Amino acid sequence: MKNLLLFFTVILIAYSTYAHNIEVCNTCPISTLKKAISSAKDFDTILVKKGTYKEHNILIDKPLTIIGKNYPVIDGELKGEIITIVSDSVTVDGLFIINVGTSYTEDYAAIRVRKSKNFVIQNLVLEKLFFGIYLEKSRDGKVFHNKIIGDAIQEYNSGNGIQLWYSKNIEIEHNFVQHVRDGIYLEFSDACLIKNNVSAENLRYGLHFMFSNNDIYQDNTFEKNGAGVAVMFSKKIKMLNNTFKENWGTASYGMLLKEINDAEITGNTFEENTIGINIEGSNRIIYKNNNFINNGWAIKIRGACYTNHFIENNFLYNAFDISYNSKVNDNIFDKNYWTSYTGYDLDKDGIGDVPYRPVKLFSYIVNRTPETIILLRSLFIDIIDFSEKVSPVFTPDNLLDNNPLIKRIIW
Amino acid sequence: MLKILKYSFFDLMRSRWSYVYFAFYLLLGIVLLFLNNDLSKAVITLMNVIIVLVPLIGTIFGVMYYYSSKEFTELLLAQPLKRPSIFLGQYLGVAISLSMSLILGLGIPFIAYGLLKSNTIWDFSLLLITGTFLTLIFTALAFNIALTNENKIKGFGYAILLWLFLAIIYDGLFLMSLVLFEDYPLDKLSLVGTMLNPIDLSRTLILLKLDISALLGYTGAIFKKFFGTNFGLIVSFIMLAVWVVLPVLRIVFKSKKKDF
Numbered sequence: 001m002k003n004l005l006l007f008f009t010v011i012l013i014a015y016s017t018y019a020h021n022i023e024v025c026n027t028c029p030i031s032t033l034k035k036a037i038s039s040a041k042d043f044d045t046i047l048v049k050k051g052t053y054k055e056h057n058i059l060i061d062k063p064l065t066i067i068g069k070n071y072p073v074i075d076g077e078l079k080g081e082i083i084t085i086v087s088d089s090v091t092v093d094g095l096f097i098i099n100v101g102t103s104y105t106e107d108y109a110a111i112r113v114r115k116s117k118n119f120v121i122q123n124l125v126l127e128k129l130f131f132g133i134y135l136e137k138s139r140d141g142k143v144f145h146n147k148i149i150g151d152a153i154q155e156y157n158s159g160n161g162i163q164l165w166y167s168k169n170i171e172i173e174h175n176f177v178q179h180v181r182d183g184i185y186l187e188f189s190d191a192c193l194i195k196n197n198v199s200a201e202n203l204r205y206g207l208h209f210m211f212s213n214n215d216i217y218q219d220n221t222f223e224k225n226g227a228g229v230a231v232m233f234s235k236k237i238k239m240l241n242n243t244f245k246e247n248w249g250t251a252s253y254g255m256l257l258k259e260i261n262d263a264e265i266t267g268n269t270f271e272e273n274t275i276g277i278n279i280e281g282s283n284r285i286i287y288k289n290n291n292f293i294n295n296g297w298a299i300k301i302r303g304a305c306y307t308n309h310f311i312e313n314n315f316l317y318n319a320f321d322i323s324y325n326s327k328v329n330d331n332i333f334d335k336n337y338w339t340s341y342t343g344y345d346l347d348k349d350g351i352g353d354v355p356y357r358p359v360k361l362f363s364y365i366v367n368r369t370p371e372t373i374i375l376l377r378s379l380f381i382d383i384i385d386f387s388e389k390v391s392p393v394f395t396p397d398n399l400l401d402n403n404p405l406i407k408r409i410i411w
Numbered sequence: 412m413l414k415i416l417k418y419s420f421f422d423l424m425r426s427r428w429s430y431v432y433f434a435f436y437l438l439l440g441i442v443l444l445f446l447n448n449d450l451s452k453a454v455i456t457l458m459n460v461i462i463v464l465v466p467l468i469g470t471i472f473g474v475m476y477y478y479s480s481k482e483f484t485e486l487l488l489a490q491p492l493k494r495p496s497i498f499l500g501q502y503l504g505v506a507i508s509l510s511m512s513l514i515l516g517l518g519i520p521f522i523a524y525g526l527l528k529s530n531t532i533w534d535f536s537l538l539l540i541t542g543t544f545l546t547l548i549f550t551a552l553a554f555n556i557a558l559t560n561e562n563k564i565k566g567f568g569y570a571i572l573l574w575l576f577l578a579i580i581y582d583g584l585f586l587m588s589l590v591l592f593e594d595y596p597l598d599k600l601s602l603v604g605t606m607l608n609p610i611d612l613s614r615t616l617i618l619l620k621l622d623i624s625a626l627l628g629y630t631g632a633i634f635k636k637f638f639g640t641n642f643g644l645i646v647s648f649i650m651l652a653v654w655v656v657l658p659v660l661r662i663v664f665k666s667k668k669k670d671f
Contacts, residue, residue, distance in 0.1 A: 317452065365590065371597040372589050374605055374615060374634055379463050380582035 025049035033058050033066070033074065040064055048072045048095065056101070060085045060092075068094035071125060076100050076110075078128075083111040091120040100129040102157060109134035109159070113141065121146065131159035132180065135189075139168040143175060150180035152203045160208075161199070164189040172197060179203075183225070186212040195219055205230045206247075209237065217242060227251060228273065232258040241267040244276070253278040254295070257285070265290060267411070275300050276318070279308075288312055289411050297323050297363075306330055314408055315339065315358070319376065322358040324399060325367050333358060333401040337408050345406045356404035359395040361388035415487070415497055419504025423476070429512050432468065436516025444524045450531045454538060457517065458617045461542045462610050466549040467574050469509060473553025474570045476505050478563050488671055498554065498666040502659070506550040510543045517542075534620045541613035544651040548609050549574070551658035558665045581608050598633045606647070609654045616647055 022044055024036045033055055036046045045065040049072060056076040060066070060083065073096045076082040080101040083092065090113075097110045109131035113119050115138060122144040126132045132148040135141065143162060152158030161177035163185045164170060170192045176199075177183040183199030185208045186192060194217035199206035206222030209215065209231040218240035222229050228247035231237060237260065244254030253275035257263075260282040269291040270276035276295040279285075281304040290313045292298035298318040299310075308331040315321045315338045322333075335351070336358075343354035362381045366373050375381050388395065423429050439460065443453040477484075480501065487497050521535060553570055560566040585604045589597055605611045619638045637643040 365586070369590050369593040369597070371593075371601045372586055374601045375582055375586055375611075377459060377618060378582045378611070378614060380579045380586065383579065 020044045022046045023049065024053075026051040026053075037062075037064065043089075056080050056082050058083045060087060060090050062087050063089035065091040066093065066095070067091075068096070071096040073098060078102070081106075081108040081110075081112060085111070085113045085116055085119060088117040089119070090116065092122070092124065093120070094123045096125045096127075097129075098127045100126075100131070102130045104157070107131050107134065107159060107163075109163075112136065113138045117141070120144070125149075127151075129159065129180070131163055132161045132177070133163070135162075135164045135167045135170060137166045139170070141167075141170050143170065143172045145173075146175045148175065148177045148180065150178065152180050155181055155203055158203060160185040161202070163187075164192065164212075167192070171195070177202065177206075182206075182208040183222070184208070186210065186215065188212060190214050192216075193218075197221075198223070200224055202226060206244075207231075209234050213237070216240065221245070222247070222254075224248075225252075228253045228255055230256040230258070231260055231263075232256070233260075235261050235263075237263045239263065239265045239268060243269045243271070244273060245269075245271045247273045249274060253300075256280075257282045260285065264288075269293065270295055270298065278302065279305050281305065283307055285309070286311070289409070290314070292316065292318055292321075294318065296320065299323070301325070301331070308332070309334070311335055312405075312409055312411075313337070316408070320360065320363040320366075322399075323363045323367055324359045324396065325364075327396050329396040329399040331399070333399070335403045335405055336401050337405040338401070341404045341406075343404065350406050352404040352406055354404075355400040355402045357389055357392065357395065357400050359399055360385045361394055364394045413500070415492075415500025416503045416507075419476075419480075419501045420508055422480075423504060423508040428472070429508050432472075432509065433512040433516045436513055437519060440517045440520035444520055450521075450524070450529055454531055454534050455621050458538060458614070458621070461513075461538060462545070462614050462617075463578060465513065465542050465545045466578060466610060469506075469546045469549030470553040470556075470570045470574050471567075472509060473502075473505055473550040474557045474566050476501070477554055477557035478566065485671055494666045495663040498558070498662050499659070502551060502554050502662060505554075506547050509546045509550065513542050513546060514539055534617070537620055538617055541616060541651070544648075544655065545609060545613055548651070548654045548658070551655060551662065554662050555658050555665065558662065558669060577608055577610050582611065585611070602634070602637060606650050609651060612647055612650060616644070 022030060022036050022040055024030050024033055024046060030036045033048065033053055037060055040046060042062050045067060048066065048068045050070040052073040052075055054075045054077055056079045071094060074082055076099045078099045078101045082097050082100055092111060100110045101108045110126045110129045111121060112134040114136045117140050119141040121133060124146045126148045129150055133143055133146065148161040158181040160182040161180040161184060162172060162175060165187050167189045168191055172184065173195045175197045178200050179202065181203045183202045183206045184194060184197065187210045189212045192215045197220045200223040202225045204226050205228065206225040207229045211233050213235045216238040221243045223245045225247055229244060247254055252273065254270040254273035254277060256278045258280045261284055263285045265285060266288045267290065271293040272295065274296045276292045276298040278300045280302040283306045285308045287310045292313065293316045295318045297320045298315050300323045303326060310333045313336045315336060317339050321338060338356050338358060341352060341356045343352035343356065345352050361384050443456055447453045484497065552573060556569045557566050560569060589601060605615050615638055619635060638647065
C-alpha cells in the first residue's frame with residue numbers, strides 16, 4: 001500500500017511537471033492564443049491549428065513552445081503589436097503574422113522579445129508589418145528561417161525587418177527580408193552571428209550596424225537595397241563570403257564603412273554597385289580575397305583611413321578601381337589582380353614586373369569636380385591617365401600595388 | 412543625283428579600301444567576341460574603337476575621295492548637271508559605302524554569335540546608329556574641308572586637325588573649363604558641352620546604355636535624367652542630325668559658288 005501510494009505520487013508529480021499539449025483552433029474549446037497562454041503552465045506546448053486568429057497584444061510571460069500547424073494566420077488588424085515575449089525559453093514556430101499596426105510614437109513589432117534569454121523564433125512568415133522581429137535587451141536567442149515581406153514605401157513610416165537593440169549572442173540565420181526600411185538592424189548588439197540571410201529591395205539598408213562589436217556576418221546576400229549595407233561605429237567585425245549586388249543609385253554603395261576598426265573583410269563579392277565599398281575613418285581593416293566586379297567605383301576611400309591592408313583581391317572591370325582623396329597614404333595594396341593592369345611578367349612568376357597604380361588621375365579629377373564624370377572613357381582621359389601613370393603628380397606616389405598578379409585569383 | 416550616287420557607290424564598292432575597312436571591322440568583331448565571351452563587354456570595347464576610328468576614317472576617306480576623283484568631278488561639271496547633285500551624290504556615295512562596311516563588318520560576326528537572341532541587341536543597334544551618324548557627319552565635314560582647300564596637303568592637314576580637335580582637344584578644353592569653374596553649378600554647362608561635340612554625344616549616349624554604374628553616382632544622376640529619357644534620346648538624335656545637315660548644306664552652298 002505504501003508502495004502504491006508512492007507510485008501514484010511519483011506518477012502525479014511526473015504528470016504535473018510533464019509538459020502538456022494545448023490545442024488551439026477556431027472550433028476548439030480554446031479558440032484564441034491569449035486564452036491558451038493564460039491557461040498554460042510553464043514549459044507547455046501550444047499547438048495552433050490552421051485558421052485565422054484576430055488577436056493583438058499577445059503577451060507570452062512564461063516559458064512556452066508555440067507551434068503553428070500549416071501556418072495559422074495571426075491577424076493584428078493593424079491595431080498594434082502582435083506578440084510580445086517577456087519570458088525566458090520561449091519558442092515560436094510556424095506562424096503567419098500579418099497586419100501590424102503603424103505608429104509614430106511606438107515601434108510596434110510583429111514579434112518582440114524583451115529582456116529574455118534562450119528564445120527561438122523560427123519558420124515565421126511576416127507580412128504587412130511595421131517592425132518585424134524586434135529583440136530588445138535579450139540574449140542567447142536564435143532567429144531562424146523566417147520570411148519577412150514588407151510593403152514599405154517611405155522611410156519615415158516604415159520599420160525594420162529584424163531589429164536588435166542591446167542584445168547579445170544572437171544567431172540570425174536563413175532569413176529572407178524584403179521591402180522593409182532596414183532589412184536587419186543591429187544597435188549596441190555584440191557577439192551576434194548573421195548567416196545565410198537574404199536581404200533585398202529594402203528602402204534603406206540591407207544590413208545596418210551601429211555600435212555593435214565582435215559580430216560576424218557571413219554568406220549573406222544583399223541585393224538591390226536603397227543604399228546597400230552600412231556598418232558604422234563598430235569594432236572587430238568579421239564579414240565573410242557575403243554578396244553585395246546591384247545597389248544602384250545616386251547615393252548607393254555595396255557597403256559603407258564608417259568608423260570601423262580592426263575588422264576583417266574576406267571572400268565577399270561586390271558586383272554592379274555604384275560604389276563597391278565606401279570607406280570613411282576606418283583603420284586596421286584587412287580586405288582579403290574579395291571580388292569587385294563591374295562596379296562604378298570598386299573602393300572609394302574618403303579620408304582618415306590608415307593601416308588598411310588590401311591583399312589578394314580581384315578587381316574586375318570597374319570603371320574606377322580606387323578613388324582616394326588625400327596625398328598621404330599608409331594603406332597597403334599587395335598581390336591583387338587588376339583587370340586594367342597593363343604590365344608584363346618576364347620572369348613568369350605570375351607577378352607583374354611593373355607596379356600598378358590603382359588611383360587614376362581621372363578618379364582624382366572626378367573627386368574634385370564630380371561633373372567631369374561625363375568625360376568617362378573619352379580618348380583624352382585615357383591619354384592623361386596614361387601620362388599620370390608614367391609620372392604621378394596628383395595621386396599619392398606610394399599608393400601602388402608592387403606585386404600585381406597576372407591572372408585572376410581563384411580560391 | 413542618284414546616278415552619281417550610284418556611280419560613286421559602286422566605284423567605292425569595287426575599290427580595295429572599302430574591303431579593307433570592311434575586313435577590319437569583321438576581324439575586330441570576331442576577335443572581340445571570341446576572346447571576350449561577353450557580349451556587353453565586347454560592345455563597350457567596340458564603343459571605344461568606334462568613337463575614335465569612325466570619325467578618323469570618315470574624315471580621311473572623305474578628303475581622299477574628293478581629291479582623287481577631282482578630275483572626274485571636273486569632267487562632270489562640264490555636263491548639264493546641277494552642281495549640288497554632283498557633290499551630294501559623291502558625298503552620299505562615300506558615306507553610304509563607309510556606313511555599309513561598318514554595319515556589315517560588325518553586324519555579321521555579332522549575328523553569327525547569337526546577338527538576335529540576346530538583350531544587348533538594343534545597345535548594339537544604338538552603337539551602329541551612332542556609328543553611322545558619325546560617318547555621315549565626318550564625311551560631310553571632310554567634303555567641306557576639301558571643297559574649301561584646293562591644296563591637297565592643306566586639306567589633309569585640316570582634316571586631321573579637325574579630327575584631333577573633336578576627338579581629343581575638345582575634351583581637354585571641356586575638362587579644363589569644368590575644373591576651372593568648379594565653384595559654379597556645372598550640370599547645364601556639361602550637358603551643353605556634350606551636346607556640341609558629336610563624338611562626346613555619341614559616347615555619352617552609348618555609355619548611358621552600357622557602362623552605367625559609374626554614371627549613377629551623385630552627379631551622374633542629372634545626365635541619366637536627361638540622356639536616359641526618351642526626350643533626351645530624341646534631342647540627342649536631333650542634335651546628331653543637325654550635325655549632318657549643317658555641313659551638307661554648306662556643301663550645297665559652297666559647290667554652287669565655287670570656281671573650278
